[in-house]
Amino acid sequence: xxxxxxxxxxxxxxxxxxxxxxxxxxxxxxxxxxxxxxxxxxxxxxxxxxxxxxxxxxxxxxxxxxxxxxxxxxxxxxxxxxxxxxxxxxxxxxxxxxxxxxxxxxxxxxxxxxxxxxxxxxxxxxxxxxxxxxxxxxxxxxxxxxxxxxxxxxxxxxxxxxxxxxxxxxxxxxxxxx
Numbered sequence: 001x002x003x004x005x006x007x008x009x010x011x012x013x014x015x016x017x018x019x020x021x022x023x024x025x026x027x028x029x030x031x032x033x034x035x036x037x038x039x040x041x042x043x044x045x046x047x048x049x050x051x052x053x054x055x056x057x058x059x060x061x062x063x064x065x066x067x068x069x070x071x072x073x074x075x076x077x078x079x080x081x082x083x084x085x086x087x088x089x090x091x092x093x094x095x096x097x098x099x100x101x102x103x104x105x106x107x108x109x110x111x112x113x114x115x116x117x118x119x120x121x122x123x124x125x126x127x128x129x130x131x132x133x134x135x136x137x138x139x140x141x142x143x144x145x146x147x148x149x150x151x152x153x154x155x156x157x158x159x160x161x162x163x164x165x166x167x168x169x170x171x172x173x174x175x176x177x178x
Contacts (some may be wrong), residue, residue, distance in 0.1 A: 005094070013089045018036045020082040027075040034068050056135055063130055070123035074116060081112045098167040106164055110157035117150030 033051050036043050039052045051071075057064040088105040123144045127137040 023079040027079050030075050053116050065163050077116045082108055103164040103168055106161040110154050110161050113150055115156035117147050120144035120147035
């Protein structure tokens with residue numbers, strides 16, 4: 001591996017860690033918001049992202065818990081996604097990239113990315129449905145704005161995982177013939 005490739009690989013690893021920490025902070029902040037919105041709702045305007053769904057809670061607890069659980073699920077899945085990316089970067093050996101661990105991690109990344117896209121799409125449709133019934137859901141759009149992008153990204157990553165699996169099968173066959 002050349003020096004520039006090694007530098008880029010280390011830089012990507014550092015960026016993945018920064019994104020992971022940021023996503024963990026976001027998920028933790030949303031979890032704290034959720035707890036405060038139930039037990040001490042007057043504090044919510046002072047908290048992370050000021051995600052105040054107290055009007056929704058007063059009007060319908062079911063809608064409140066549904067929307068917040070979707071927001072929390074998406075935030076947690078994004079953090080898990082980057083945790084798996086970090087684990088992939090730790091296990092990836094560029095001199096021999098075709099191994100079972102890398103193939104499994106890439107497959108898992110595609111499944112989680114697809115889950116984020118589908119849950120984001122469902123959440124957006126649910127929020128639109130609630131908006132038509134008079135609920136204020138505009139603050140929630142930031143959490144599922146790119147559902148189509150996640151679904152498309154999942155398809156591309158899945159194709160890459162299939163290529164890796166095929167590469168593994170070819171490598172195993174070549175190892176047996178030599």
